[in-house]
Amino acid sequence: MILILPGAVYYKIQLYKLTYINTYFQKIDDDYISKNQKKIDIYKYDLAFDLYPEKKMFIAKAILTGKILDPTIPSIDLNFYDNFEIKRILLNGVSTDYENEETKLSIPVNSFSKNEFKIEVEYEGTPKKAGLEGFVFGKRNGTSLVYNLSEPNYASSWFPCNDIPFDKTFLEISITNDSGMVSVSNGVLVDVTTNGSRRTYRWKTEYPISTYLVAIYSSDYEYFSDEYISVDGIDTMNIEYYVLLDKTEKAKKDFSGHLEMLNVFSQMFGEYPFVKEKYGIAEFLWYAGAMEHQTITGVSSNMISGNKFFEDTFVHELAHQWWGNAVGPKSWKDIWLNEGFSTYSEALYYEALSGKKALQSTMMSKYSSNFSGSLAEPGPFLFTRTMYDKGAWVLHMLRWEVGDSSFFNILRTYYETYKYSNASTGDFKSVCEKVSGKNLDQFFEQWIYTEGQIELEYETETIKSTNEFLNRIQLGQIQEDYEAYHFPLEIKFVFKDSTEKRFRYEITSKDTLIEISTTTIPSGIELDPDNWLLAEINLKDE
Ligand SMILES: [Zn+2]
Numbered sequence: 001m002i003l004i005l006p007g008a009v010y011y012k013i014q015l016y017k018l019t020y021i022n023t024y025f026q027k028i029d030d031d032y033i034s035k036n037q038k039k040i041d042i043y044k045y046d047l048a049f050d051l052y053p054e055k056k057m058f059i060a061k062a063i064l065t066g067k068i069l070d071p072t073i074p075s076i077d078l079n080f081y082d083n084f085e086i087k088r089i090l091l092n093g094v095s096t097d098y099e100n101e102e103t104k105l106s107i108p109v110n111s112f113s114k115n116e117f118k119i120e121v122e123y124e125g126t127p128k129k130a131g132l133e134g135f136v137f138g139k140r141n142g143t144s145l146v147y148n149l150s151e152p153n154y155a156s157s158w159f160p161c162n163d164i165p166f167d168k169t170f171l172e173i174s175i176t177n178d179s180g181m182v183s184v185s186n187g188v189l190v191d192v193t194t195n196g197s198r199r200t201y202r203w204k205t206e207y208p209i210s211t212y213l214v215a216i217y218s219s220d221y222e223y224f225s226d227e228y229i230s231v232d233g234i235d236t237m238n239i240e241y242y243v244l245l246d247k248t249e250k251a252k253k254d255f256s257g258h259l260e261m262l263n264v265f266s267q268m269f270g271e272y273p274f275v276k277e278k279y280g281i282a283e284f285l286w287y288a289g290a291m292e293h294q295t296i297t298g299v300s301s302n303m304i305s306g307n308k309f310f311e312d313t314f315v316h317e318l319a320h321q322w323w324g325n326a327v328g329p330k331s332w333k334d335i336w337l338n339e340g341f342s343t344y345s346e347a348l349y350y351e352a353l354s355g356k357k358a359l360q361s362t363m364m365s366k367y368s369s370n371f372s373g374s375l376a377e378p379g380p381f382l383f384t385r386t387m388y389d390k391g392a393w394v395l396h397m398l399r400w401e402v403g404d405s406s407f408f409n410i411l412r413t414y415y416e417t418y419k420y421s422n423a424s425t426g427d428f429k430s431v432c433e434k435v436s437g438k439n440l441d442q443f444f445e446q447w448i449y450t451e452g453q454i455e456l457e458y459e460t461e462t463i464k465s466t467n468e469f470l471n472r473i474q475l476g477q478i479q480e481d482y483e484a485y486h487f488p489l490e491i492k493f494v495f496k497d498s499t500e501k502r503f504r505y506e507i508t509s510k511d512t513l514i515e516i517s518t519t520t521i522p523s524g525i526e527l528d529p530d531n532w533l534l535a536e537i538n539l540k541d542e
Contacts, residue, residue: 001151001289001290001291001292001320001339001383002289002290002313002316002317003132003288003289003383032079032103032153032163033079033163033164034077034104036073036074036075036076036077037077037078037079037162037164038164039068039069039070039073040066040067040068040069040073040076040077040162040167041066041067041069041167042064042065042066042161042162042167042169043065043066043067043169043170044063044064044065044066044169044170044171044172045062045063045064045159045161045169045170045171045172045173045211045214046062046063046064046065046171046172047060047061047062047063047159047171047172047173047174047214048060048061048062048173048174048175048176049173049174049175049176049216050176050198051137051146051175051176051177051181051183051218053137053139053144053146053177053178053218054144055126056126056137057124057125057126057137058124058125058127059124060122060123060124060158060159061120061121061122061123062119062120062121062123062159062160062161063118063119063120063121064078064117064118064119064120064121064160064161064162065116065117065118065119066116066117066119066162067115067116067117068109068115068116068117069115071115073109074108074109074110075106075107075108075109076091076106076107076109076117076119077104077105077106078104078105078106078107078119078156078160078161078162079103079104079105079153079155079156079160079161079162079163080100080103080104080105080121080156080159080160080161081102081103081127081128081130081156081157081158082100082101082102082103082104083125083126083127083128084123084124084125084127085123085124085125086098086100086121086122086123087122087123087124088120088121088122089107089119089120089121089122090118090119090120091107091109091117091118091119092114092117092118093118096108103156105121105160107119119160121160123160127157127158128157129157130150130154130157131149131150131151131152131153131154131157132149132151132154132286132288133147133148133149133154133286134148134149134150134154134157134158135147135148135157135158135216136148136149136285136286138284138285139285140244140285140301141244141246143219143220143244144181144218144219144220145217145218145219145244145283145284145285146177146216146217146218146219147215147216147217147218147219147282147284147285147286147298148214148215148216149284149286149291149298150211150212150213150214151212151213151291152165152212152332152335152382153212153332154212155211155212155214156211159214161211162211163211163212164211165210165211165212165328165329165330165331165332165422166210166328166329166330166331166421166422167210167211168208168209168210168328168420168421168422169208169209169211170205170206170208170209171186171187171204171205171209171214172190172202172203172204172205173185173186173202173203173204173214173216174200174201174202174203175200175201175203175216175218176198176199176200176201177198177199177218178197178198178199179194179196179197179198179199180220181199181218181219181220181221182201182218182219182220182221182223182242183199183200183201183216183217183218184201184203184215184216184217184218184221184240184242184280184282184296185201185203185214185215185216185217185296186203186205186209186213186214186215186277186293186294186295186296187203187204187205187206187207187274187277187278187295188203188204188205188277188278189201189202189203190202190203190204205274205277205294205295206276206277207273207274207276207277207294207295207326207420208420208421209294209325210294210325210328213292213293213294213325214293214294215282215291215293215294215296215298217242217282217283217284217296217298219242219244219283220244220245221242221243221244221282221283222242222243222244222245222248223240223241223242224241224248224251224252225238225239225240225241226238226239226241226255226256226258226259227239227259228259228262228263228272228275228279230266230271230272230275231263231266231267231271232271235275235276237272237275237276237277237278237279238278238279238280239258239259239262239278239279239280240278240279240280240281240296241255241280241281241282242280242281242282242283243281243282243283243304244283244301247283247301247304249306250304250305250306251281251283251304251306253306253307253308254303254304254305254306254307254308254309254310254311254314255281255314257308257311257314257315258279258281258314258318260353261314261315261318261349262279262318264349264352264353265318265319265322265345265349268348268352268408268411269322269411269412269415270322270412270415270416270419272321272322273321273322273325273326273419273420274294274295274321274325274326277295278295278296279295279296279297279318279321280295280296280297281296281297281298281299281314282296282297282298282299283298283299283300283301283304284298284299284300284301285300285301286298286300287300287302288300289303289313290303290310290313290314290316290317291317292317292318292320292321292324292325292342294321294325295321297314297317297318297320299313299314299317312346312350312362315345315346315349315350316342316343316345316346317342319341319342319345319346319349320338320342322341322345322415322419323337323338323341323342323345324337324338324339324341324342326415326418326419326420327414327415327418327419327421327422327423328421328422328423329422329423329424330422330423330424330427331424332378332382333376333377333378333424333425334423334424334425335378335382335383335387336375336376336378336386336387336390336391336394336425336448337391337423337424337425337428339383339387339388339391340375340387340388340390340391340392340394340395341391341392341395343366343388343389343391343392344391344392344395344396346362346392347359347362347363347366347392347396350362356530360530360531363392363393363396363531364531366388366389366392366393367389367393367531367534368385368389368390369453369536371385371386371389371390371451371453371534372384372386372451373386373451374386374448374449374450374451375387375390375391375394375425375447375448375449376425376448376449377449390453390534393534394447394448394534396532396534397443397447397487397532397533397534398410398432398440398443399532400487400488400532400533401438401440401443401487401488402432402436402438403436406435406436406437409435410431410432410435410436413431413434413435414427414428414431414432417431425444425448429444442486443486446482446485446486447534450481450482451481452479452481452482453479453534453535453536454477454479454485454487454533454534454535454536454537455477455478455479455535455536455538456475456476456477456478456527456535456536456537456538457475457476457478457538457539457540458473458474458475458476458527458537458538458539458540459473459474459539459540460472460473460474460525462521462522464521467519468517468518468519469517469518469519469520469521469522470515470516470517471493471515471516471517471518471522471525472513472514472515473491473513473514473515473516473525473527474511474512474513474514474540475489475507475511475512475513475514475527476510476511476512476540477507477509477510477511483510484508484509484510485507486506486507486508487506487507487533487535488504488505488506488507488532489504489505489506489507489527489528489533490502490503490504490505490527490528490529490530490532491503491504491505491514491516491525491526491527492524492525492526492527492529493516493518493522493524493525494522494523494524494525494526495518495520495521495522495523496520496521496523501518502529503516
């Protein structure tokens with residue numbers, strides 16, 4: 001997900017400052033998930049929505065098939081907002097009692113003996129605003145546009161579900177609207193049927209999906225597409241675009257980079273995870289950004305400009321298909337595995353296109369000298385700059401620590417190991433250590449489990465001896481919240497004839513004296529010249 005703030009005119013430089021601060025109502029409620037919810041496993045959601053945009057309401061049916069993992073639980077507990085009129089609920093074909101309060105739906109299980117269950121819920125009403133959006137009956141220039149944004153835990157504001165990211169399922173969605181409307185969802189389009197003035201689009205995904213990534217878009221969309229061929233040449237996949245008429249020409253320009261992005265990421269990380277289905281983008285009306293719904297990213301109308309102004313966001317959302325969607329977070333505490341990875345993927349993409357300078361400039365645009373909080377403990381506010389930008393910096397530093405070959409091997413192994421399931425920070429660490437052969441306790445401790453970043457102060461002096469120069473560099477770590485970071489530091493010497501020499505040192509203590517002999521006197525000494533470190537580095541005041 002990317003959040004931006006509204007404004008008539010967007011300037012990139014402002015956006016970088018504003019992008020991630022809009023976090024105050026993304027609060028995770030501690031008792032949203034009951035204990036019993038972790039003791040069931042949903043296999044599949046079959047959802048049907050009959051949309052009535054003029055009345056801002058739908059008539060819906062949800063069929064959940066699943067299994068009870070612990071036979072001692074007294075009820076099947078789900079998440080479902082209590083503002084709908086529930087027509088009936090069937091448990092294994094039989095009408096059942098239930099309790100629906102606030103965000104919980106609880107169905108007693110004393111009436112059947114098997115572990116497998118099928119729950120059918122028929123309901124209707126107007127969804128409540130939930131989180132950043134929830135389910136929205138919107139309008140742009142008089143055209144109705146229905147969409148949703150559920151991340152992190154607001155899918156239950158429009159369908160009953162086990163709203164835990166690791167309970168991944170299969171999914172089928174039918175969306176019915178006026179026959180002029182095109183309805184889009186995850187996976188592939190199975191069929192379109194027209195009944196009088198109403199038209200139904202049926203979508204299906206056979207890749208496991210988390211509830212927060214389930215999406216509906218329905219509007220008077222124009223459609224255009226592109227074609228992607230898998231790295232092994234076997235699969236041909238559609239890249240599908242759905243935008244309103246007045247955005248079509250702009251969208252064709254803005255979205256034209258997706259083929260290249262898919263090629264770059266599929267070669268870098270491993271084949272696009274949903275290659276048997278599709279990648280797509282649908283215009284939606286969330287004023288503040290874009291959302292990586294599985295196989296069908298939502299992009300704000302505001303971001304379709306015709307001049308690729310927001311291409312980095314499109315790169316970010318596509319990267320989420322690997323990081324967040326295929327490899328899901330085990331819990332919301334692991335959000336940096338979604339956001340840090342997708343943010344770093346922006347830098348990796350621009351590096352793949354334009355080289356090392358583009359990598360550096362992208363990383364510097366995400367630099368801050370005061371990230372607050374630790375990556376491992378996001379607390380109730382998930383979408384902070386720390387999760388996105390510090391997360392990206394930590395991956396950048398991991399790459400510097402283990403080297404390019406190990407780093408890209410780590411990404412590919414992590415993806416291959418956890419795709420279509422979920423991973424935690426600990427799982428990622430295990431992959432890093434296995435692939436690199438290094439103990440990374442210190443790295444994870446200082447960068448992921450602890451708040452803060454490096455502050456370095458240094459002074460240099462060059463002493464002439466008989467036939468060489470002795471260069472002394474006195475380094476001090478002066479950050480207050482961490483005694484001594486361990487990191488590889490590169491030092492660059494530049495000489496008058498513009499030649500240069502680089503040295504790499506493992507720094508492991510608060511104060512370090514480095515001595516390097518050179519045959520000529522250096523005209524400049526630079527620390528971390530290629531910006532591999534999340535560090536403030538300053539020459540000590542005299
Ligand atoms: Zn994101």
